[in-house]
Amino acid sequence: MSKPSFVRRAALLFGFAFLYAPIALLALYSFNASRLVTVWGGFSTRWYVSLFENEQLIASAWMSLRVAFVSALLATVVGTCAAIALTRFGRFRGRLAFSSMIYAPLVMPEVITGLSLLLLFVALDIPRGFWTVVVAHATLGMCFVAVVVHARLITLDRSLEEAAMDLGATPGRALLSVTLPLAAPSILAGYGLAFILSIDDLVIASFTSGPGSTTLPMRIYSQVRLGVTPEINAISTILIAMVALVLVAGLALGLTGRGRRA
Amino acid sequence: MNARRSLAERLVLGAPWLWLIVFFLIPFAIVVKISLSEAALAQPPYTPVFDLSDGWEALNRLGDLSLSAYAGLADDWLYAQAYWSSLRLAFISTLFTLAVAYPLAYAMARAPLHLRPILVVLAVAPFWTSFLIRVYAWITILKDEGLLNHTLLSLGLISEPLHIFASDTAVVIGIVYSYLPFMVLPLYNAIARQPPELIEAAADLGASPLAAFWRVTVPLSASGVLAGCLLVFIPAIGEFVIPDLLGGSDTLMIGRTLWVEFFDNRDWPAASAVAVVLLGLLLVPMALYERSQMAEAEA
Amino acid sequence: MSRAPLIVFENVTKRYGAVTAVDDVSFEIGAGEFFALLGPSGCGKTTLMRLIAGFETPDSGRILIDGQDMAHMPPHARPVNMMFQSYALFPHMNVARNIGFGLVQAGLPKVMIEARVRELLRLVQLDGLGARRPDQLSGGQRQRVALARALARKPRLVLLDEPLAALDRKLREETQFELMRLQRELGTAFMLVTHDQDEAMVMAERIGVMQAGRIVQAGSPRAIYEEPATRFVAGFIGEANFFEGVIERVEGGRCFVRLNGSGALAQALFVGAPSASVTLVVRPERMLLELMHDESAANLTGVVLDSAYRGDREVAQVRLADGSMVRVARFAAEAAMLPERGAQVRLSFAPEAAWVLPA
Incomplete structure (x- = not known):
């Protein structure tokens, strides 16, 4: 079965080139001394320097990190609860509606999610700011956490939990001391996913944030609309490098998230 | 387990329930409600015609519900065109994504066993980097004075720059690129879990490698194809960032229309009506998607 | 062996890295013969079978089927069909389409395929189950479908890879006699690959005992039991x-x-x-x-x-x-x-x- 391996190698090469070439070019041109995109004006780190002098950008980056940290935490707690309910509570009443609501946000167009949450906050007369973005992101994030953790929980051998109960543990105790530790990698992956989703999001944040809670993607977006600048390349490269670092660390630890589960 | 639940169990089940009802279900009800309101130059910019705080009074005012936002949608051709063009572009993009993803997923699934986890991580990794940045990267490439035209011109392959940027083509490229991981993963899963003996059995029974591919591998990956296509098609219809950054002024997509209605025209009832109709359009594909996901998860 | 040899191995060697799975093997299988390849797991019997089917190519030596060198013959062109240990039934096709798969590949007209499939269903006693899906069948029924599928193209040789391993003990004994009856009626050569000496002794006319990539003895069950060539053979077949x-x-x-x-x-x-x-x-x-x-x-x-x-x-x-x-x-x-x-x-x-x- 080695004959068609040339075709398969070509498919891999083409596919990954398509995925990575734009990102690589972006990173490359962040070190371009020239302001023009197509002209290589020599190696320079001037855009990184000007980046760190841009206080607005720094402030919104800090805002994004805080939002992501808190919303991912909320998403992980509530999402893990949802995953446990889906896996361990049998056929409870309303299970279908429950799991439908878990899966729907994964594909729901962001403009709808953003608009509906904004209208909720307006209706409840809640001033928009840090916490409204956190809640919006946690809502999206919990669904991803639930799906990732659920996928792990259903592969866990039920008899491990039963063994714990047989040895005198209450169901709750068995869950805490056997199941959750075994599902820990997926819970961690879920947290990472929720964090990335939050830090990545433009649309929902645009709807639900208020003055003074501008996130990094919102700032980048408003700059991009004004045209391509090497400064954006620089901050993009930093973000990509951070993600790459986390991924490599995760791989080294043997914890790999699975993205949107198929 | 179904009889009496302990307090802890109720909490575990109740917390996500409550969260989803308050932050997912009720907001939709509000969207529907506001879509039935009149636009107004106020803060918030609509006149509530139906308010539950009025108690039973509200029921008497049901007749005041305004369909003017929907009438506006029906009157203006632009909306219908935006819906149609969103469906069309999402459909075309889904087909191209499938065409790019299938060979990649197939090659990944047939790679040596020890390489597969690495390939999967490589395929998913771009998803972990900012969506906005990945779309932005294509501006640099596709612009008239961008890298693609620069390269093609200097190679002498073209004499005039290609006008891809700010067109529907650029939007399709952007969607294919951004959503590729969502297509690759389900395809990969569907192909990798096929027992290799099936292909051997087909070969043993006289099928050439190509015949075995079409008659065994492809039909057995149907569930992955469906899941991947829905995973791309549904969010692509409502996509805002890609048409906004890569599309032209004539690129109509409904996510962008909604955004403009809301942020630029400040017409909240119209934006809500756009959202309600969009959701109506998505009901069937979303139901399909949910069914396939739940079948997969419970299998 | 009075019958003309159907399969001839001439000094066939197959290596995987440092491991020699098949080591300079020469042997023959006669037309219409029921031959069993017997050995412990890892002895190379599966590799040897896959060499015949064409899923592996020898590093050196020749394999002849009906006198024709198989060196450049892909699996789909060989007059040999295999019954897989896992049965490898196509889950997206019903029983009839599984059995007819090889006939469709051969380009037979539809009527002939239908007739042949009906005939095969009767042969393996599965009449009326053609519309079922593999996952609606019992283990024994799946085994029969796999057998019928392997017989459909009237191959010169049927390879049976541990065909009874997934069946329970009682069904296994019934199936042994069933396979022997079919083999006699059809006159097709069968090669059984197994680690179970009872299975080989009961069914085969001739047994080849493999150890560490070599066929250490080939002969009738009686000869192998009574006159073992090596201590390994004596110990592996029966007790000694x-x-x-x-x-x-x-x-x-x-x-x-x-x-x-x-x-x-x-x-x-x-x-x-x-x-x-x-x-x-x-x-x-x-x-x-x-x-x-x-x-x-x-x-x-x-x-x-x-x-x-x-x-x-x-x-x-x-x-x-x-x-x-x-x-x-x-x-x-x-x-x-x-x-x-x-x-x-x-x-x-x-x-x-x-x-x-x-x-």
């Missing part, structure tokens, strides 16, 4: 007791062997050079055992450690004075019962019961 010793003298077509350890003098129908080291192979059912009353003629003495009743026979373990173990079996129908645990016994065997191997 081994006695090592040195030939003292040869007289009248038999040799006298002084056994190591016990020092007893045993006889065997064998002519060998005096002072040569040999191993005597004696099957448990050919060991003679009696309670010890006098010690005069005693040469092999021991204590019964365990005896077990197994319905059709009884078996006992005896520890000899020098510490080695001997297994003794006796058919239950024979009158005398084996002595109980702890009894002092004397063991012996007739000269014709001992098979001699060079040590």
Whole structure:
């Protein structure tokens, strides 16, 4: 079965080139001394320097990190609860509606999610700011956490939990001391996913944030609309490098998230 | 387990329930409600015609519900065109994504066993980097004075720059690129879990490698194809960032229309009506998607 | 072998990295023969079968089918069909389409395919189940579908990879006879690959025993059991007791062997050079055992450690004075019962019961 391996190698090469070439070019041109995109004006780190002098950008980056940290935490707690309910509570009443609501946000167009949450906050007369973005992101994030953790929980051998109960543990105790530790990698992956989703999001944040809670993607977006600048390349490269670092660390630890589960 | 639940169990089940009802279900009800309101130059910019705080009074005012936002949608051709063009572009993009993803997923699934986890991580990794940045990267490439035209011109392959940027083509490229991981993963899963003996059995029974591919591998990956296509098609219809950054002024997509209605025209009832109709359009594909996901998860 | 050879292996070698899975193997399978390839897991029998099917290519040597070199023949062009251990039924096709798959590939007209599929369904006793999906069938039914599918193209040779491994014991015995009946009726050559010696002994006309990539002996079940070529073969097929010793003298077509350890003098129908080291192979059912009353003629003495009743026979373990173990079996129908645990016994065997191997 080695004959068609040339075709398969070509498919891999083409596919990954398509995925990575734009990102690589972006990173490359962040070190371009020239302001023009197509002209290589020599190696320079001037855009990184000007980046760190841009206080607005720094402030919104800090805002994004805080939002992501808190919303991912909320998403992980509530999402893990949802995953446990889906896996361990049998056929409870309303299970279908429950799991439908878990899966729907994964594909729901962001403009709808953003608009509906904004209208909720307006209706409840809640001033928009840090916490409204956190809640919006946690809502999206919990669904991803639930799906990732659920996928792990259903592969866990039920008899491990039963063994714990047989040895005198209450169901709750068995869950805490056997199941959750075994599902820990997926819970961690879920947290990472929720964090990335939050830090990545433009649309929902645009709807639900208020003055003074501008996130990094919102700032980048408003700059991009004004045209391509090497400064954006620089901050993009930093973000990509951070993600790459986390991924490599995760791989080294043997914890790999699975993205949107198929 | 179904009889009496302990307090802890109720909490575990109740917390996500409550969260989803308050932050997912009720907001939709509000969207529907506001879509039935009149636009107004106020803060918030609509006149509530139906308010539950009025108690039973509200029921008497049901007749005041305004369909003017929907009438506006029906009157203006632009909306219908935006819906149609969103469906069309999402459909075309889904087909191209499938065409790019299938060979990649197939090659990944047939790679040596020890390489597969690495390939999967490589395929998913771009998803972990900012969506906005990945779309932005294509501006640099596709612009008239961008890298693609620069390269093609200097190679002498073209004499005039290609006008891809700010067109529907650029939007399709952007969607294919951004959503590729969502297509690759389900395809990969569907192909990798096929027992290799099936292909051997087909070969043993006289099928050439190509015949075995079409008659065994492809039909057995149907569930992955469906899941991947829905995973791309549904969010692509409502996509805002890609048409906004890569599309032209004539690129109509409904996510962008909604955004403009809301942020630029400040017409909240119209934006809500756009959202309600969009959701109506998505009901069937979303139901399909949910069914396939739940079948997969419970299998 | 009077029949014309269907499959010929000429010095075939297949390596995976440092491991030689098939090591310089030469053998033949006759047309219409029921051949079994028997060996422990990892002996190379699966690789050998995959070489015939075309899923692997030999590093050196030639494989001929009907006199034609298979070197550049892809699997789909070979007149050989395989029944996979996992059955490898296509889950997206019903039974009839599974069975007809090979016929569609052959480009047969639809009517002929339908007729042939019906015929095959009858042959494997699955009439009326053509519309079922594989996951709606029992294990035994799936096994039959896999067999029918492998027979559909009327191959010259059917490869059966551990065909009964997934069936329970009772069904396995029924299926053994079923396969033998089919093979006789069709006259197609079958090659059975198995690690189960009973299966090979019951079904095959000829058995090839594989060890570490080589076929160490090929012959009829009787020849392999009674005249094993090596100690491995003797130990792998059935149970065997081994006695090592040195030939003292040869007289009248038999040799006298002084056994190591016990020092007893045993006889065997064998002519060998005096002072040569040999191993005597004696099957448990050919060991003679009696309670010890006098010690005069005693040469092999021991204590019964365990005896077990197994319905059709009884078996006992005896520890000899020098510490080695001997297994003794006796058919239950024979009158005398084996002595109980702890009894002092004397063991012996007739000269014709001992098979001699060079040590």
